[in-house]
Amino acid sequence: MTDQADIPGKPTSASRTTLSHIMTSHDTNLLGTVHGGVIMKLVDDAAGAVAGRHSGGPAVTASMDEMAFLEPVRVGDLVHVKAQVNWTGRSSMEVGVRVMAERWNESTPATQVGSAYLVFAAVDADGKPRRVPPVIPETEQDKRRYQEAQIRRTHRLARRRAIMDLRESRAAEGYED
Ligand SMILES: CC(=O)SCCNC(=O)CCNC(=O)[C@H](O)C(C)(C)COP(=O)(O)OP(=O)(O)OC[C@H]1O[C@@H](n2cnc3c(N)ncnc32)[C@H](O)[C@@H]1OP(=O)(O)O
Numbered sequence: 001m002t003d004q005a006d007i008p009g010k011p012t013s014a015s016r017t018t019l020s021h022i023m024t025s026h027d028t029n030l031l032g033t034v035h036g037g038v039i040m041k042l043v044d045d046a047a048g049a050v051a052g053r054h055s056g057g058p059a060v061t062a063s064m065d066e067m068a069f070l071e072p073v074r075v076g077d078l079v080h081v082k083a084q085v086n087w088t089g090r091s092s093m094e095v096g097v098r099v100m101a102e103r104w105n106e107s108t109p110a111t112q113v114g115s116a117y118l119v120f121a122a123v124d125a126d127g128k129p130r131r132v133p134p135v136i137p138e139t140e141q142d143k144r145r146y147q148e149a150q151i152r153r154t155h156r157l158a159r160r161r162a163i164m165d166l167r168e169s170r171a172a173e174g175y176e177d
Pocket residue numbers: 044048059060061062063088089090091092093119120121123127128129156
């Protein structure tokens with residue numbers, strides 16, 4: 001991999017994307033509202049487009065966390081999935097997603113119905129991580145999101161390290177689970 005300092009940065013706005021979709025009866029759960037998995041698919045699609053655009057090539061979902069469903073989504077809702085790169089590491093990008101919904105045939109303002117944070121890894125033709133351009137936050141909101149993403153990154157790594165340490169110590173004590 002080349003040194004990241006060689007890769008010019010890209011502003012947040014260069015890859016920010018909105019994916020819009022009208023919910024139909026095919027999207028419902030047994031309660032009659034829209035299935036959470038349908039929303040998660042749209043979230044992954046929008047975030048994947050952003051990660052691909054920012055990194056200039058293929059990118060895969062490494063994790064999805066903090067998927068929050070704030071309000072039920074209904075048949076006939078026009079859903080807008082807004083995604084942007086919040087933060088970049090060496091080969092990974094945190095993409096923040098905000099899910100908005102409005103009635104498809106009414107001019108009332110859209111309300112927020114969900115949010116999520118996903119980590120994508122940019123990969124080469126062999127599926128190995130490759131370096132990504134550093135994201136350049138532009139607005140104060142972008143800068144806040146960058147700082148918050150760094151906090152989430154620190155917590156993800158600390159949680160993973162703590163769990164690995166626990167497993168290693170249990171294995172050393174002879175536990176086989
Ligand atoms: C768009 C789609 O639908 S893709 C389909 C679903 N996704 C997939 O199939 C991906 C399957 N997973 C993989 O291919 C691999 O695990 C990869 C590419 C994500 C990571 O590969 P690894 O060999 O573990 O590479 P490595 O440990 O160097 O991680 C690469 C980067 O991803 C980050 N990363 C890896 N796993 C995770 C995770 N679970 N959560 C958050 N970040 C992660 C690392 O911190 C690292 O970031 P950095 O380079 O910015 O420091």
